[in-house]
Amino acid sequence: MHNQDLSTSLNDCVGHLKRHAVIAYPTEAVFGLGCDPDNESAVMALLALKQRPVEKGLILIASEYAQLEPYVSDRELSVIQRERMFACWPGPVTFVVPAPPHTPRWLTGKFDSLAIRVSDHPDVQALCRAFGKPLVSTSANLSxxxxxxxxxxxxxxxxxxxxxxxxxxxxxxxxxxxxxVITGDLIRQG
Structure with a gap:
């Protein structure tokens, strides 16, 4: 694919995200489904596509930690816990972190935490940079x-x-x- 084609596709996908649509994009292992995490109707459309209950919570991916900070209770993390995350990022490790009360329940589900990742995949990096914020990320597959x-x-x-x-x-x-991130415990093997 030519760079111009990729750039056009990137702009098209960002346009879809801004119109609250769900898109698919390549990640470290599989294609992901993503949408604007701040738009409840977009997240509900994604959950309906996946037939996934909102109570399970979701993962947010970003090009850098600064994009995730509004969704995270960063001040609750110790220096060691932050270092644990940053030692793995950017990369294919997702961390469950404390979420502030204002983080939407359509993201956290039944939890007071949120799963986040700073991806090292160049297409995810480009997409999140172009969109200017993180994306909801779940594997692209029907139930x-x-x-x-x-x-x-x-x-x-x-x-x-x-x-x-x-x-x-x-x-x-x-x-x-x-x-x-708090305990360091493995929740899902990568």
Whole structure:
């Protein structure tokens, strides 16, 4: 794909996000579904597509930690806990962190915490920079189907008109590792 095509697709995807649509994009291991985390109707549309209950909570991905700070109770983190996160970022490790009371329940679900990741995938980095904020991120697959690893698989599951940022996944076999930033405990093996 030519750089101009990728740039056009990036602008198209940002336009879809600003219109509160759900898009697909490549991540470290699989294609993700994403939307504007601040728009409840966009998040509810994503959850309906996935047939995922809102109570489970979601992951936010970003190009840098500053994009995530409005959603995080950063002052509750110790220096050691922050260092634990920053030692893994950017990269394929998601951390569950305390969330302030104003973080929307459509993101945190039944929890007082939120899962966040600063991705090292260049397409995620470009998308979050162009959008100017983090994205909701969950694997691109319909309930009961395997996560999509190619654009073709996204089109098969979601249709030819579904907005997709073209690109390749980062080649990892497993979704991101998830750790509790407070305890350091492993929640999901990566």
């Amino acid at each position: 009961g189907q395997p996560p999509c690893r190619t654009i073709e698989e996204v089109k098969l599951q979601f249709g030819n008109d579904f907005p997709v940022l073209p690109g390749l996944t980062g080649g990892r076999q497993n979704p991101s590792e998830i750790r509790d």
